[in-house]
Amino acid sequence: MIFIKNIKALVGVREGGETSPLRGADLGNLNVLENAWIVLTGDRIADYGEMDELGNEEDGWDQLLALENQADRVIDATGRFVFPSWCDSHTHLVYAGSREREFMDKIRGLSYQEIARRGGGILNSVELLHNTSEDELVRQAKERADEIIRFGTGAVEIKSGYGLTLEDEVKMLRVARRIAEETPLTVKTTFLGAHAVPVRYREDRDGYVNEIINEMIPVIASEGLAEYVDAFCEQGFFTVEDTDRIFNAGLKYGLVPKVHANQMSFSGGVQLGVKYGARSVDHLEFTGPEEYALLAASDTIATLLPGATFFLEMDFPNAKAMIDAGVAVALATNYNPGSCPCGDMRFMASLACLKMKLTPEQAIQAATFNGACAMDVIEDLGSITAGKRANLFITKPMPSYEFLPYAFTTPLVDTIILNGQLYE
Ligand code: NIG
Numbered sequence: 001m002i003f004i005k006n007i008k009a010l011v012g013v014r015e016g017g018e019t020s021p022l023r024g025a026d027l028g029n030l031n032v033l034e035n036a037w038i039v040l041t042g043d044r045i046a047d048y049g050e051m052d053e054l055g056n057e058e059d060g061w062d063q064l065l066a067l068e069n070q071a072d073r074v075i076d077a078t079g080r081f082v083f084p085s086w087c088d089s090h091t092h093l094v095y096a097g098s099r100e101r102e103f104m105d106k107i108r109g110l111s112y113q114e115i116a117r118r119g120g121g122i123l124n125s126v127e128l129l130h131n132t133s134e135d136e137l138v139r140q141a142k143e144r145a146d147e148i149i150r151f152g153t154g155a156v157e158i159k160s161g162y163g164l165t166l167e168d169e170v171k172m173l174r175v176a177r178r179i180a181e182e183t184p185l186t187v188k189t190t191f192l193g194a195h196a197v198p199v200r201y202r203e204d205r206d207g208y209v210n211e212i213i214n215e216m217i218p219v220i221a222s223e224g225l226a227e228y229v230d231a232f233c234e235q236g237f238f239t240v241e242d243t244d245r246i247f248n249a250g251l252k253y254g255l256v257p258k259v260h261a262n263q264m265s266f267s268g269g270v271q272l273g274v275k276y277g278a279r280s281v282d283h284l285e286f287t288g289p290e291e292y293a294l295l296a297a298s299d300t301i302a303t304l305l306p307g308a309t310f311f312l313e314m315d316f317p318n319a320k321a322m323i324d325a326g327v328a329v330a331l332a333t334n335y336n337p338g339s340c341p342c343g344d345m346r347f348m349a350s351l352a353c354l355k356m357k358l359t360p361e362q363a364i365q366a367a368t369f370n371g372a373c374a375m376d377v378i379e380d381l382g383s384i385t386a387g388k389r390a391n392l393f394i395t396k397p398m399p400s401y402e403f404l405p406y407a408f409t410t411p412l413v414d415t416i417i418l419n420g421q422l423y424e
Contacts, residue, residue, distance in 0.1 A: 002040040002420065003071035004394065005064070006078040010036040010048060011401050012368055014383040021301055021328035021373040022365055030361035032401065038082060039067065040390040043420040047386055073422075075415065079397030083364070083404075084383050085154025085418065086345035087371030089188075090258075090282050090303050092336035093148075093158045094141045094175045096128040099337040112312050112339060113236055113264065121338055122162065122196040129162040129172065137175045138182070144335065145183045148343040149423055152413040154391035155186035157332075157375045159230060161195030164208075166216050169193055173225035184418035186391075188375045190258055191220045194231035194238045194246050209242045213249040221253035227376070228279065229255035233269035240268040247276045256376075262286040263308075274298045280330065280374045284317045285309055289325075296326035301374045304366075305334035306351035307342050319356035330370035331363065350408035360402045390420035 010033040022029075038048040054064040068074050102120050106112075115121050129137070148156065158176040163169035173189055180187035193212040201208035220226050229250030231243040238246075247257045257276045261269025263283035270291040273281035281295070282303040295302050302322055309316050322329050331352055335343035349363040358366065372382025380389045394415040395404065404412055416423040 001046070001071050002073045002075065002390075002417065003037065003067045004040075004075045004077050004082060005037045006051060006076050007036040007038065007082050008077070008079050008398075009034045009401060010038060010082050010384050012084045012364065012383050013048070014369070014385050016385045016387055019373075019378055021330070021370045023326050023328050024323065027323055027329065027365050027370070028359055028361045030364055030401075036082075037067070038384070039071075040417065040420045043390055045384065045386055045388050045390050048384065075394065077394050080414065081395045081398060081401055081404075082384065082392050083152065083395070084368045085381070085391040085393060086152050086367050087155040087375060087377065087382050088148065088153050088332050088335070088343070088345055089157045089280065089330055089371045089374035090305060090332035090334050091156055091158055091343065092161060092334070093144050093156060093179070093343070094137060094160070094172050095125050095162050095337050096132040096137060096140065097337070098341065099124060102338065116196070116236065123199065125162045125337055126164050126168075126196070126198065130168055134171050134175060137171070138178050141175055141179050142183060144343060145179050145185055148335070149183070149185065149416060149418065150413065151344045151346060152393040152416065153185070153343070153345055154418050155188075155372065155375060155377050155381050157188045157190060157228075159190040159192040159195075160226070161192030161230070164193065164196065164198040166219060169216055170220065170223070170225065173220065177225065184421065184423060186377055186381060186389075188228070188377070189226045190228035190230045191217070191226040191250070191255060192230040192232070194242065196232065196237060205238075205242065209238070209245055212246055217249050217253055217255065221255055226255060228258045230258045230260065232260040233267050233272065234260065234263055235265050235267065240272050243269065243272055247272070251276070258282065262291065270294060274300050279376065282332070283308070285314050287317055287322075292322050292325035292327055295322070295328075301328045301330050301370060303330045303332050303374050304352070304356070305332055305340065306348055306355060307340035308334045310351055310355065311340050311342075316355045319352065319358055323358075323362065328370060328373070329366050330374040331366040332371060332374070346404060346413070347408060350405040353405045360405050363405055364401070391418050393417070
């Protein structure tokens, strides 16, 4: 048992039983318990409360002493905050090498699409991944996993999409499964065969979509390698019709749709995602009132990826209008070598505040509670709730919880606990 006492504030405390994402005013209602304690038993949050409940000078702090005696470990969190671990619901964490040469092309003025048309971009990572063994991919991905854990992340969704052959897509998803087995992260996996059209199908996109539907999805589903099916529904990548066919096939095999939608244009990806009851539609730089109304009336979560918007130097989506319209908004990193080589959820929260004018409360809940909803782990993660998994981090001493997105590069995540165990 771990007993954490004298916590300046427990952040993101919620009653159990909530399974729907937070919308509207609820997103900004961050429940905070000041001068608090929390007890972790096994891999669970057992209980929490206010320090005042544990006694006083007169009764000799009976209950406090009892908890201290029972605990295997007592942590004094004076001046520190306890947050639920981040839930990062959109990443491409498994990839080979890096693409800083394209970073140089970008600085010289080439756009993401121009780099892709010249054979760079996703296809560059596809070749690198093809020439990298599964064990080496695991080694590289574990380094990134360690990095994001130290940023405070406890759950991560990982996509395939740098394979583009059955063999290499399976290789990627196996690596993602090994990240689940060999690290304390909770991992959900997504089959993203429709990430780019591979060179061998350059003149025959339909042929590639047929291969995805007839050869990849059946194998990936039967081997239990993915929970979700995704597609990059965008000009120059996959059309609404392609995505429709892929989702239709995925659903027959029990894969729940997610979609890269409206990143570079009004692609129709949001409309299609909502039609298929996608768990989330992600990116959304090109959206307006029509998309907001559709999303608000649906169960589909709008996952915003401000790190990619920042790195690609695009206009940010109007997150405030989405929230006001009643859309369920989540934040994720999109950690990948092309559009966001950064897996720091705290930085995403800072960008959300600075560039999309979310309040710190909204940003924190979009990156924890709603992120957990966007990867179907809300019954276990995403908030400080008795009975949920003990995934949390303790900050360094800070004046307020707003300090976390404010001091956007200060290393503030101090002690990490995942599955009730200290991560050292
Ligand atoms: O979400 N947009 C498509 N996929 C990634 C970029 C992947 C890459 O460039 O390697 C994204 O931004």
